[in-house]
Each structure stands twice: as structure tokens, then as C-alpha cells.
Amino acid sequence: MTSILMTDYYIVRQGRVSVPDMYNFHGMYRYSARWATNWRSVVALIIGFAPPLPGFIHNIESGIRVSSGGQNIFAIGYIYSFVSAGLFYWIFMKYFPHKPSMLDHADTGEDIIAEADQKRRLGEA
Numbered sequence: 001m002t003s004i005l006m007t008d009y010y011i012v013r014q015g016r017v018s019v020p021d022m023y024n025f026h027g028m029y030r031y032s033a034r035w036a037t038n039w040r041s042v043v044a045l046i047i048g049f050a051p052p053l054p055g056f057i058h059n060i061e062s063g064i065r066v067s068s069g070g071q072n073i074f075a076i077g078y079i080y081s082f083v084s085a086g087l088f089y090w091i092f093m094k095y096f097p098h099k100p101s102m103l104d105h106a107d108t109g110e111d112i113i114a115e116a117d118q119k120r121r122l123g124e125a
Contacts, residue, residue: 003048003086004041012093018107028101040092048085052077 009015021027031038055074058066073080 001045001085003082004044004089007086007089008041008093011090013102016103016106018103018109020107020109020112031098031101038098040096040098041089044085044089044092047088048081051084052080 009017018028021029025036029038030036052074054066054070055072055077058064058071059074
């Protein structure tokens with residue numbers, strides 16, 4: 001999941017995010033009205049964690065037979081998961097982008113904070 005977040009922020013969006021919309025349940029990052037998630041990130045997450053899973057299960061319960069390939073991919077599971085999830089997320093966002101959430105500039109929400117501060121100052125005066 002870390003690689004998906006890093007890929008999204010640094011590579012896909014290049015820091016152009018809307019901070020207020022991150023905290024708004026109905027904001028631009030609500031990708032689907034039914035599931036409220038980005039299907040690209042879910043698929044990339046599954047691609048990242050599923051292959052090392054049999055080796056993980058074997059590591060917990062050695063009585064379960066797993067091929068040496070499954071055990072080896074578990075041994076490098078973090079590296080595999082980090083690289084594959086980030087790479088697949090980037091590919092999905094490149095070929096199936098969610099255009100409503102792509103911005104040409106960052107929205108930090110500083111205007112909202114400044115407006116609230118101004119109202120507070122006027123209320124104190």
C-alpha cells in the first residue's frame with residue numbers, strides 16, 4: 001500500500017492534490033458512488049500481496065505444502081509487493097485515469113484556514 005500511495009502522489013499526480021477533498025466524503029477522491037474506492041488501487045494491492053501469500057501461509061503452518069517458488073517469493077515479498085503494486089498502479093492510472101481527480105495545481109486548503117482565521121478575528125474584535 002505504501003508504494004501505491006507514493007506512486008500516486010509523486011509519479012501520477014506529481015504533488016497536485018486537493019487536501020480539502022481528501023477529508024470530504026463526497027469529494028473528488030470518492031471514485032465510485034457504490035464502492036467509494038479507486039478500483040485501480042485495489043487491483044494493484046491484490047497483485048502486490050497475493051503471490052507471496054502462499055509462502056506466508058507455509059511460514060505459519062509448515063504442514064501446508066507450498067512449492068519452493070512460493071517460499072522464495074515470500075522471502076522477497078516486501079520488495080516484490082512494493083515494486084509490483086506501485087508499477088501496476090502507475091500502469092492502471094496511465095491507461096485508465098480517473099480524470100475528475102487530476103488537477104493542474106495543488107489545493108492545500110490554506111484559503112479555508114485563512115477564511116476561518118479571518119472570521120475568528122472579526123468575532124473577537
